Amino acid sequence: MKVENTKQQMRKGILEFCILSVLKDRDLYASEILERLKEARLLVVEGTLYPLLTRLKNADLLQYRWEESSSGPPRKYYTLTEEGTQFLEELKSTWEELQHAINKVTQS
């Protein structure tokens, strides 16, 4: 068992939660989402994001609109749907529970 694999698995599990979280306050387009995630060192390769975005969109948690940009072709801006917001709330409470549990387990 490689530690790299396990780390990757951990990151992947929470990636959907993180994508929804960064979209909570503000609509972003893919590169901005990438920027935020990479800042937090959550992503190793950028390609990971795109299948996830499409999946979240197909699950009606996200939707997008096209917006003109000054520096090139129009961009896809993603925004949370009603369902997405609810989904995020649930994930958040689960995350808090998990965090609490993990702290308890690892610190005792």
Next chain:
Amino acid sequence: MKKTININLAGFVFYIDEDAYEALQKYLNNIRTYLGNTEGKDEIIDDIESRIAELFSEKQKQVITLTEVNEVIEVMGQPEDYMSEEEPEEKKSYQQSSKRLYRDPDSTVLGGVCSGVGHYLNIDAVWIRLIFLAMVWSGVSILFYFILWAIIPKAETTAQKLEMKGKAATFSNIEDYVRKGYENVKDDFKNVDLKGAGEKAKQGASGFSAFLGELISKLFSALSKLLSFIANILGKLLGVIILITTVALIIALTVSFIIGSFIDINIGNDLLVLPGFEFIGPDWGGPFHPIWYHISMILTFGIPAFSLLLFALQLLFKNMGRLSGSIKIGLLAVWMISLVSFIILSLTQF
């Protein structure tokens, strides 16, 4: 000096080197293959393309070279790095392989030979069984049955059962098979990069000899593939011809034995008695009894016929078992004995 290509990537226009273009094309094709038929595949590809375009434009270069492409691929990652665990369900559609001859263990009378052959030919097993029964008359098909039982493998796993019942060996499938083989070979010839070799040749004599070597080795590998493809087709063709000939031969032998027996009975000559009924006769036994003549005749003609049949089956179906060496030697010995006794018996009888 290098040739560049003008591409439009998600609305951005780039000049890109030829080799860089090929690398990018290959990368995108990889992703496409990797996604298989995932939902929203085209959308994912579009998104990835527009991200790549953005990364290129950030570099602010006149011409995109292989270096930039490799950098971008590094940032984006290889498809297997980021998609393998996204979709845990089996994405690859079950590739239906061609049909294979197996014995069917689920519907057997004896060894499942007839039902297996029935599956293969898409005929109800009853008809195959009837043919076998009709041939039992001469004693040939019993031997035939046991040989088939020995060399046709039993379908044990689910995959094998699927293969057994799979696509019928119809003409369109055969055409498919031939076309696929042809395209493989054609691609190989395409990959023999004549133009590239020519250009490299201009660059210098030392490069030229290396390229000549590579070109020749590529040509040879393509040629050898072509030859094995042709050999494969010829082998199958030969197999079919031998199979048809042998089956016709066996049927002819069977029929002639049956008719011969009847005629002999009708003329009152008991040289050949109706096979199967000799046992009832009062004079059973004795070295020169007609039944020995009959048996030696069947074996003398039957064993070569079955060897041919076996050969044909092995040509046609790759999964056929082989007779072990001792069985082969045994069959050869039996054949020689029956040949000798057939000749002796013929001489003494006439």
